[in-house]
Amino acid sequence: MKTIKGGVTAPKGFLANGIASGIKRSGKLDLGIIVSVLPAVTAGVFTKSSIKAAPLVVSMKHIKKGVGRAVLVNSGNANCYTGQAGLKHAQDSCGLIAKFLVGVKPADVLVTSTGIIGKQLPYNKIVDATPHLIKGLSDQGGGKFAQAIMTTDLKVKEIAVETTIGGKKVTIGGCAKGSGMIEPNMATMLGFVTTDAAISLKMLKIALKRATERSFNSITVDGCMSTNDMVTLQASGSAGNKKITAEGGDFEKFYQALAFVCVDLAKKIVHDGEGATKFLTINVKGAGNEAQARKIAKTIANSALVKTAAFGSNPNWGRVGAAVGSLGINKINEHNMKITFSPFDKKEIAINVVLSLGHAAATVYTCDFSNEYIRINAEYN
Amino acid sequence: MKTIKGGVTAPKGFLANGIASGIKRSGKLDLGIIVSVLPAVTAGVFTKSSIKAAPLVVSMKHIKKGVGRAVLVNSGNANCYTGQAGLKHAQDSCGLIAKFLVGVKPADVLVTSTGIIGKQLPYNKIVDATPHLIKGLSDQGGGKFAQAIMTTDLKVKEIAVETTIGGKKVTIGGCAKGSGMIEPNMATMLGFVTTDAAISLKMLKIALKRATERSFNSITVDGCMSTNDMVTLQASGSAGNKKITAEGGDFEKFYQALAFVCVDLAKKIVHDGEGATKFLTINVKGAGNEAQARKIAKTIANSALVKTAAFGSNPNWGRVGAAVGSLGINKINEHNMKITFSPFDKKEIAINVVLSLGHAAATVYTCDFSNEYIRINAEYN
Numbered sequence A, B: 001m002k003t004i005k006g007g008v009t010a011p012k013g014f015l016a017n018g019i020a021s022g023i024k025r026s027g028k029l030d031l032g033i034i035v036s037v038l039p040a041v042t043a044g045v046f047t048k049s050s051i052k053a054a055p056l057v058v059s060m061k062h063i064k065k066g067v068g069r070a071v072l073v074n075s076g077n078a079n080c081y082t083g084q085a086g087l088k089h090a091q092d093s094c095g096l097i098a099k100f101l102v103g104v105k106p107a108d109v110l111v112t113s114t115g116i117i118g119k120q121l122p123y124n125k126i127v128d129a130t131p132h133l134i135k136g137l138s139d140q141g142g143g144k145f146a147q148a149i150m151t152t153d154l155k156v157k158e159i160a161v162e163t164t165i166g167g168k169k170v171t172i173g174g175c176a177k178g179s180g181m182i183e184p185n186m187a188t189m190l191g192f193v194t195t196d197a198a199i200s201l202k203m204l205k206i207a208l209k210r211a212t213e214r215s216f217n218s219i220t221v222d223g224c225m226s227t228n229d230m231v232t233l234q235a236s237g238s239a240g241n242k243k244i245t246a247e248g249g250d251f252e253k254f255y256q257a258l259a260f261v262c263v264d265l266a267k268k269i270v271h272d273g274e275g276a277t278k279f280l281t282i283n284v285k286g287a288g289n290e291a292q293a294r295k296i297a298k299t300i301a302n303s304a305l306v307k308t309a310a311f312g313s314n315p316n317w318g319r320v321g322a323a324v325g326s327l328g329i330n331k332i333n334e335h336n337m338k339i340t341f342s343p344f345d346k347k348e349i350a351i352n353v354v355l356s357l358g359h360a361a362a363t364v365y366t367c368d369f370s371n372e373y374i375r376i377n378a379e380y381n
Helices: A054-065 A083-100 A123-135 A142-148 A201-214 A249-271 A290-302 A304-311 A317-325 A371-379 B054-065 B083-100 B123-135 B142-148 B201-214 B249-271 B290-302 B304-311 B317-325 B371-379
Strands: A002-004 A014-019 A031-046 A067-077 A109-116 A157-165 A168-177 A190-195 A230-235 A279-287 A338-341 A348-354 A360-367 B002-004 B014-019 B031-046 B067-077 B109-116 B157-165 B168-177 B190-195 B230-235 B279-287 B338-341 B348-354 B360-367
Touching (some): A014 A142, A031 A123, A031 A142, A054 A083, A054 A109, A067 A083, A067 A190, A083 A123, A142 A168, A279 A290, A290 A317, B142 B157, B157 B249, B190 B249, B279 B290, B290 B317, B304 B317, B317 B348
Parallel strands (some): A279 A348
Antiparallel strands (some): A014 A031, A279 A360, B031 B230, B157 B168, B279 B360
16 A cells, blocks of 8 residues: 555546635635546445534435545635524535536435534525636646635645555545634534545445544543534546445454544544644553444543643653543452553653553544644634 | 632631741741541541552541541652652651640541642651741731742742621631642642531532532643642631531521632632733533533633633634544534634633523633743743
8 A cells, every 4th residue: 555646636537626605814725625437336324413503414414325526625615503594505516516416416425514603605606606616627636625614724634545455556535624713613623535446335334433433532622522523535536446334354444544644634533633732642552342442432522631641741640540530430440451652742642541440542642732722712703 | 708818827727837847948838737626527528549559548538527626738759659658748747747636536637638749748848847836826827828839839828718607707718829830840739728617517518529529620721630738627616606517508608708809819729820911701500510610611721722712812712613523522503602812912811602592501611821931831830
């Protein structure tokens, strides 16, 4: 497996574009689309929040059939807390895209939004911009798409990798937007991954779920969950490999490459966390099971005391121990938990916790809590 | 019911004192004791953290018999993560106090500590200071005791109230230390309440549990739980009221006065939260049950985005909605949740969430996240 240039249009069979529709007053790119030339097997994961933005409600319905053609994204407005009008805008967006793409039905389109919540989407701007958006579709358009999904992100986040499955070159590409919380009012995380691998829907779903657990579900900036979080994975099948339909060597190769892409994007989100000055890797080993290991790692990662200690380059293991203890897991006490740190004055810090409950492990990534985080999130108006 | 002067020595039958034993290098008061002249019915609540400091392990054992005489507290050292030596120091402290008080056994003494963790308690200082501590016991000593339990608290936190039960004057007094996190490395919360009411152990436990839920368990500064949290309630019975042994009018009067004392102390802890510039009251109504209401209120109170919005005087209801949504309670959505604010530019802010799941309500108190919080917790060495 090797890393190559590009993002969502690196795999065969995908076109993308990103334009400025005027939703963002800054004039920056704010409307993007990924189109699969042929119907693509499609899987997705969505926020677990009970309050879901309108486009997520629509996309969760459309994705059920497991095959699709396009993903439309706007930034600058989250289309959340927008009632029936917002729902209609999300539905109409899918219809709009379907009109411009031959053989595409509204239900073949997924849609998502990120940006300010509680304001109606300026839908007319999407209507006006769509011909332009479609006209510019290109197999080099991944970069523009990656820009169009940004809100307060400081850097474009994209990656592509190549691997060989059954003698065929298979490519996986992706991009993400992270935890910019000024405009969207909250930490919306979006991820878009494409691949030309031939793979069944069942195995695609398994791969995405596993990879998401180890990447997007293993990062935290401030512990706040968004109403708009969404990750999609489209597989065009254009690589020509023997279709992956079960666990085994081919699946494992595909999964490893996918996990690499997702972990890379997730880490880029943390690196670009609001006000972040340090990157923290929390390794928990010796847990009873992986879910427990991840929960412990996440509790440490979300501790305001641990995060401020990191900001202050203060290797305070007492705060780590207190965070673990707060979970109330009776079998864990001071005598059977070992806490170690990498040098705390570096930009990248590892916090290692070794328990003696079992053999499961998990890694969670986070950043520190700085004055800048407070400033960004307090001064927003 | 009326508020009167004083704290833990306001009720009849209690003596207290606080001295400087030298545990704190600053020379400030750091060793305190409350003594009940006669055996007092005693209840307590302790941290739910699986990592409990040594004195809590000892106190949880001693309190089982439900009657006791003394509570010894030191500040400046938490006696946590101190292994067998720490446990022996905690046990020996109880024996030490028993030697100086006629008719008192080691098991009649509760002990707790607050301060830096991971360092052995300088037990010899306690040994040397104890004669002095006992000699100075006085029915006016509540104030000195309240000072001796402080770590980074800026203000002494005490209160006393008088009520009438069955024609007899009953007094409840208390003091607390709050969320100073510089020296102790974490947010230890200690509360000590005394009363001269005559009440059975069973009813005392019920009253303390209920009052704690609505007070000390309804506040949060940064969501971090301590290894040393502890609240005790001692009842001397000296008021001469007919012993409260069941629910009813007398119990209700006692409970209301106790809850008033605990809520007052809890609010004082929040007001004194590290770096706090605003006091937030989170009211949740219309929940399915009280525990759910409190969980929702606490999730809002612990949201870094809500807390920074408060610091910035930014009435951002989207962040409140996102916090509620993050709990994933399926019946709650944007259509059946109403969020309102009191004016956000004031020092005291109310955030009101009305749901339509039922009729249960809860109130949680918290403070904002400020630059000062970051500074205090980052710059500690």
